[in-house]
Amino acid sequence: MSSKPQDVEALIGRKYQHGFVTDIESDSLPPGLDEEVVRAISRKKQEPAFLLDWRLKAFRHWLTMREPQWAHVHYQRIDYQDISYYSAPRTPANAPKSLEEVDPKLLATYAKLGIPLHERARLAGVAVDAVFDSVSVATTFKDKLAKAGVIFCSFSDAVHHHPELVERYLGSVVPAADNFFAALNSAVFSDGSFVYVPAGVRCPMELSTYFRINAAKTGQFERTLIIAAEGASVSYLEGCTAPMRDENQLHAAVVELVALDDARIKYSTVQNWYPGDENGIGGIFNFVTKRGECRGRNSKISWTQVETGSAITWKYPSCVLRGDNSVGEFYSVAVTNNYQQADTGTKMIHIGRNTRSTIVSKGISAGHAENTYRGQVKILPSAEGARNFTQCDSLLMGAKCAAHTFPYMEVKNPTAVVEHEASTSKIGEDQLFYCLQRGISQEDAVNMIVSGFCKVVFKELPMEFAVEAQNLLSVSLEGAVG
Amino acid sequence: MLKISNLTARVAGKNILNGVDLEVNAGEIHALMGPNGSGKSTLAQILAGREDYEITGGSVLFEGRDLLALPPEERARAGLFLGFQYPVEIPGVNNVYLLKAALNAKRKAAGEPEVDAYEFLALIKQKMKFMQMSESFLTRGVNEGFSGGEKKRNEVLQMLVLEPKLAILDETDSGLDIDALKVVSNGVNSLRDPHRSVVLVTHYQRLLDYIVPDRVHVFSGGRILKSGDKSLALELEKRGYDWLQESRVA
Amino acid sequence: MSATAHSASPATAAAAGAAPQSAALRSFEAQWHARRAGPLHALRESAMQRFVQLGLPTMRDETWRYTNLRALAAHAYVDAAGDAPAAALQSDSLRSPALRIVNGVPCAADRARLLENGLEIMPLSELLRGDPVLLRGFLEPLSDADQQRWALLNTALFVDGLYIRITARLAAPLRLVHVTAGPGAAHPRVIIEAAPGSAATIVEEHVSHGDADSLCNSVTQIAAGAGAEIEHYRIFRGGPRAAHIDTLDIRQAGGSRCKQFTICLGGALLRTNLEARLEAAGAALDSYALLVGHGSRHADCVNIATHSAPDTRSRQTARIIASGDSRVIFNSKVIVCTGAVRSESMQSCRGLLMSPAAEIDTRPQLEIHTDEVKCAHGATTGRLDPDMLFYMLSRGLDRRTAQSLLVYAFLADVMTDMSPAAGRDSIDSALLAQLPESDLLRGLR
Numbered sequence A: 001m002s003s004k005p006q007d008v009e010a011l012i013g014r015k016y017q018h019g020f021v022t023d024i025e026s027d028s029l030p031p032g033l034d035e036e037v038v039r040a041i042s043r044k045k046q047e048p049a050f051l052l053d054w055r056l057k058a059f060r061h062w063l064t065m066r067e068p069q070w071a072h073v074h075y076q077r078i079d080y081q082d083i084s085y086y087s088a089p090r091t092p093a094n095a096p097k098s099l100e101e102v103d104p105k106l107l108a109t110y111a112k113l114g115i116p117l118h119e120r121a122r123l124a125g126v127a128v129d130a131v132f133d134s135v136s137v138a139t140t141f142k143d144k145l146a147k148a149g150v151i152f153c154s155f156s157d158a159v160h161h162h163p164e165l166v167e168r169y170l171g172s173v174v175p176a177a178d179n180f181f182a183a184l185n186s187a188v189f190s191d192g193s194f195v196y197v198p199a200g201v202r203c204p205m206e207l208s209t210y211f212r213i214n215a216a217k218t219g220q221f222e223r224t225l226i227i228a229a230e231g232a233s234v235s236y237l238e239g240c241t242a243p244m245r246d247e248n249q250l251h252a253a254v255v256e257l258v259a260l261d262d263a264r265i266k267y268s269t270v271q272n273w274y275p276g277d278e279n280g281i282g283g284i285f286n287f288v289t290k291r292g293e294c295r296g297r298n299s300k301i302s303w304t305q306v307e308t309g310s311a312i313t314w315k316y317p318s319c320v321l322r323g324d325n326s327v328g329e330f331y332s333v334a335v336t337n338n339y340q341q342a343d344t345g346t347k348m349i350h351i352g353r354n355t356r357s358t359i360v361s362k363g364i365s366a367g368h369a370e371n372t373y374r375g376q377v378k379i380l381p382s383a384e385g386a387r388n389f390t391q392c393d394s395l396l397m398g399a400k401c402a403a404h405t406f407p408y409m410e411v412k413n414p415t416a417v418v419e420h421e422a423s424t425s426k427i428g429e430d431q432l433f434y435c436l437q438r439g440i441s442q443e444d445a446v447n448m449i450v451s452g453f454c455k456v457v458f459k460e461l462p463m464e465f466a467v468e469a470q471n472l473l474s475v476s477l478e479g480a481v482g
Numbered sequence B: 001m002l003k004i005s006n007l008t009a010r011v012a013g014k015n016i017l018n019g020v021d022l023e024v025n026a027g028e029i030h031a032l033m034g035p036n037g038s039g040k041s042t043l044a045q046i047l048a049g050r051e052d053y054e055i056t057g058g059s060v061l062f063e064g065r066d067l068l069a070l071p072p073e074e075r076a077r078a079g080l081f082l083g084f085q086y087p088v089e090i091p092g093v094n095n096v097y098l099l100k101a102a103l104n105a106k107r108k109a110a111g112e113p114e115v116d117a118y119e120f121l122a123l124i125k126q127k128m129k130f131m132q133m134s135e136s137f138l139t140r141g142v143n144e145g146f147s148g149g150e151k152k153r154n155e156v157l158q159m160l161v162l163e164p165k166l167a168i169l170d171e172t173d174s175g176l177d178i179d180a181l182k183v184v185s186n187g188v189n190s191l192r193d194p195h196r197s198v199v200l201v202t203h204y205q206r207l208l209d210y211i212v213p214d215r216v217h218v219f220s221g222g223r224i225l226k227s228g229d230k231s232l233a234l235e236l237e238k239r240g241y242d243w244l245q246e247s248r249v250a
Numbered sequence C: 001m002s003a004t005a006h007s008a009s010p011a012t013a014a015a016a017g018a019a020p021q022s023a024a025l026r027s028f029e030a031q032w033h034a035r036r037a038g039p040l041h042a043l044r045e046s047a048m049q050r051f052v053q054l055g056l057p058t059m060r061d062e063t064w065r066y067t068n069l070r071a072l073a074a075h076a077y078v079d080a081a082g083d084a085p086a087a088a089l090q091s092d093s094l095r096s097p098a099l100r101i102v103n104g105v106p107c108a109a110d111r112a113r114l115l116e117n118g119l120e121i122m123p124l125s126e127l128l129r130g131d132p133v134l135l136r137g138f139l140e141p142l143s144d145a146d147q148q149r150w151a152l153l154n155t156a157l158f159v160d161g162l163y164i165r166i167t168a169r170l171a172a173p174l175r176l177v178h179v180t181a182g183p184g185a186a187h188p189r190v191i192i193e194a195a196p197g198s199a200a201t202i203v204e205e206h207v208s209h210g211d212a213d214s215l216c217n218s219v220t221q222i223a224a225g226a227g228a229e230i231e232h233y234r235i236f237r238g239g240p241r242a243a244h245i246d247t248l249d250i251r252q253a254g255g256s257r258c259k260q261f262t263i264c265l266g267g268a269l270l271r272t273n274l275e276a277r278l279e280a281a282g283a284a285l286d287s288y289a290l291l292v293g294h295g296s297r298h299a300d301c302v303n304i305a306t307h308s309a310p311d312t313r314s315r316q317t318a319r320i321i322a323s324g325d326s327r328v329i330f331n332s333k334v335i336v337c338t339g340a341v342r343s344e345s346m347q348s349c350r351g352l353l354m355s356p357a358a359e360i361d362t363r364p365q366l367e368i369h370t371d372e373v374k375c376a377h378g379a380t381t382g383r384l385d386p387d388m389l390f391y392m393l394s395r396g397l398d399r400r401t402a403q404s405l406l407v408y409a410f411l412a413d414v415m416t417d418m419s420p421a422a423g424r425d426s427i428d429s430a431l432l433a434q435l436p437e438s439d440l441l442r443g444l445r
Helices: A005-011 A035-044 A049-063 A104-112 A142-148 A155-161 A163-169 A180-188 A429-437 A442-458 A463-476 B040-048 B072-077 B095-109 B117-130 B135-139 B148-162 B178-190 B205-209 B230-249 C010-021 C023-034 C041-054 C086-090 C108-114 C124-130 C132-139 C146-157 C386-394 C399-410 C424-433 C438-444
Strands: A026-028 A087-089 A126-132 A135-139 A151-154 A193-197 A206-212 A223-228 A233-241 A248-251 A254-259 A264-271 A283-294 A300-307 A312-315 A318-321 A327-336 A341-350 A356-366 A370-379 A387-397 A402-411 A417-426 B002-011 B014-024 B029-033 B054-062 B080-083 B090-094 B166-170 B197-202 B215-220 B223-228 C099-102 C119-123 C161-166 C174-181 C184-186 C189-194 C199-209 C214-224 C229-237 C242-252 C257-264 C269-278 C284-293 C298-307 C313-322 C327-336 C343-353 C359-368 C373-382
Touching (some): A035 A049, A035 A180, A049 A180, A142 A151, A151 A155, A155 A163, A163 A193, A163 A223, A193 A233, A223 A264, A264 A283, A283 A327, A300 A312, A300 A442, A318 A327, A327 A341, A327 A442, A327 A463, A341 A387, A356 A370, A370 A387, A387 C359, A402 A417, A402 C373, A417 C359, B014 B223, B029 B205, B029 B230, B040 B072, B040 B166, B040 B197, B072 C386, B090 C386, B095 B117, B095 B148, B095 C399, B117 B135, B117 B178, B148 B178, B178 B205, B197 B205, B205 B230, C023 C041, C023 C146, C023 C184, C041 C132, C041 C146, C119 C124, C124 C132, C124 C161, C146 C214, C146 C242, C146 C269, C189 C199, C189 C229, C214 C229, C229 C269, C242 C257, C257 C269, C269 C284, C269 C313, C284 C298, C284 C327, C298 C313, C298 C343, C313 C327, C313 C359, C327 C373, C343 C359, C359 C373, C386 C399
Parallel strands (some): A248 A283, A254 A283, A264 A300, A283 A312, A300 A327, A356 A387, A387 A417, B029 B197, B029 B215, B080 B166, C161 C189, C184 C214, C189 C214, C229 C257, C269 C298, C284 C313, C298 C327, C327 C359, C343 C373
Antiparallel strands (some): A151 A193, A402 C359, B002 B054, B215 B223, C119 C161
């Protein structure tokens, strides 16, 4: 049994639920990019000289770079002069000193998104940093975290209160000139989150950042830096949404993670930027550089991502396994429907001895979408006894979508073992039939099978996000039954 | 034949043998029983020369030689045979090649002439008949696609061909139905000889109905807790391993 | 200021500018200018122009990511002589009857000996004069794809070659031995047309003669008609200074079956391309690659199988061994086009690294444009399985023997699928000679 294509078309339909615009006064720079814009951003944020110099260096290098062409994605060239590089909600005073001073409209926005910023309405045990367009508007639970010695604040706050940490670690994992989008981010990033967990501390609660693009014609360029010192551990969640707009908006973020000896960092993302409409109009271009370095021995960095949004996703959360016995993990579910395109995966660079990495990627493609897994496993000559296991599976729903698998395995040490498995298929008709025969509706059956397909990734997510991810998955694939 | 004195070993920083003492004389059959994770299989692997374990103390003499100083292949040629609990599959390496190479390696080490292909084929066919194995076995890769029972039969077949002085059979009885158990036991019993010894590692008393041991040892926590004759196995069957643990504490 | 990222981009100029300066490219142009205009001149000229325009592939080109042609590019190549030294024709691999092709030119004397019913063999130079339209059909269309770059050069520069037409089920394998007698570059071209329902085994062996730096840029095209069955071997046994770039194109009609073996046993630099197109229902391809990296060899094998019709099947199997400071690359891709429903593909690649200085790079890729497919791949790179090794040691085998046996067994998947008539034993022997402990292995066979 199989349903006809017209059923598929008919069933696709549920709309993006976070597509509203918040009518709020904002302070924006006019579109355009030159050195003066970079200086203006730095000035607005009253940054120390080292940071301005760093931005300018990045900007000058960016001018010499070409936008990468190798990804399996197609889009109209971005006019970088038509983007505004800074937009902040205009607040009566300078910045809100406490949550009570935050514009009520903003709080309402986050409430609508299901992200309560009032601590009394908190998600159990989750501290939130909310980034609205270019700036962080609120960070909750600062005090409780401070008692444990954990620094969790907006990037701007970190620049002012912990400049020595920022200077020491900024760009140490993703150098300013790393790639085209990272260089652009380094030049114009406006805010983001900063986490420092001191030696021996287990962060007492989940940390979370919620990103929201609101203003039109605005790019969002946030920067996240997380450092787990010796023996520290932290779990960090990231969520994203944006209004529905006809034009594409650029999101070029950089995330850097540093894990010292025996430290653990778990970084989870549920990415639900506006994906564009069913004809492929609008949506976010999500060009993100995420990289973690297991700098110390026995350290571990684990990336989990559920990518359901964005018109185009271009991101490869990676691990540099420098410390001996360090561990890198990448668990990913990427869903593309309609005209969405995703080129995502990871890099595992094994440098230290007995380093281990695991990659599990589940790609689901429906409608006219293109879904590409691209992953590199590199075992350097020094990585004695290194191990990698990679599994990437693709599920196709409908005859017009595409799924690609592009692994790169480079092994330079004879004691290493690298294993890679991949498969591509559609939903098993016998599975579907089995469910239908038991009286389950086609749509529920597909949902069940797809979430079964993704289960191994979902179980890596913190509880609060697992439920959200599950819901997003069924919304994204609504009706895409093949 | 075999004398183990106060042997201690660990793996990944965890102590797994905590002072094993065991003496097996020529002609004897010993049964080593004990709960899962007690270190029985580790002992068997260490005796065969597995390198994954760190020996932290003690000694093992095999016919007066320092066994622990020998690489695994020399232990085999000296007459020590390990029947693996989980025999590995080696696709592409033919069963007959391996066995012939093993037999000739042993004969060469003993200063005996190598057997030629015809002699060998006659020998192996005879042993296969005894073990009730099908001829298709001859053309297959080592353990490739074998069922659990077939793998165990193959272990005993190899033992019959190599005629070791000391055979350590690690749970050779597990996963066998009653007919296969009889065949495997017949194989072991056929090797019984005043110059040969057998150490049976097993969970179950059942095997000892077919292969009657001279001594029974209970292994727990990485050492031998109690030794006795065959009646100890029956006692264990009745009262379980907990009985021993408790009686020890008491 | 209003500079965008694109206006100030010195990298672009550098990338485009570097290649045309190379000595190799200039020498190929010189070869071209020395050719006399013949039939199809316009087509061949445009192939040359495109090659010059695109330049030698660089590591920025997707399928050349792991192969650096800088040393080759710095070399100026003369045209390898068409008349070979007599010694070149006495190679070891010529014991059994074979058609010898020296620097791209077939030996006239061999042809008569091989003729049988159902087999037509004609030098390309003859076809060019006699039926240029037929030949044109095989030379077009020109492709800009980076894995076809050297085929463009071959199209422009081939001096001669073979056109082979198979019209029946041939009993004996057809053996072609290509001899590259350096110094200089040769551009052999072989075109094989298998009529519907025909069957043949074709073994192409490439050897080099002399110790001068030589370059062989060979192209073989196979067109398998409906229901045809072709077993094709390309065996590379070049000398320690030989560079070889080989391009094999296979087009398969409905119900055709093709078994293809690529065996790398020699040469300093070897790059092989395979592009197979399964163009009608029921076409099936089994491709095997056996790549041995020995000494400081660099071997880069690129396989692309395109399923453009429903109910097509491809299976790719690769076994790689790298010792010394060799580097071996296996880059395979399966493309399933829109509408090619019920396609099935399987890629299996296993690599064995035998030394700390060697490297294996693998890229098993899938590009799928329809949902009704079953595609899978598996790839592993590692060392000999320590459990297997221990098992054999515990049976009394010494370490060297056990290792050799395991290495040999590792290759068995590919060897056992070869038909004995194709000279499996001789391939086997040549292979053994390059493995560690080859003497031991011979004894165990």
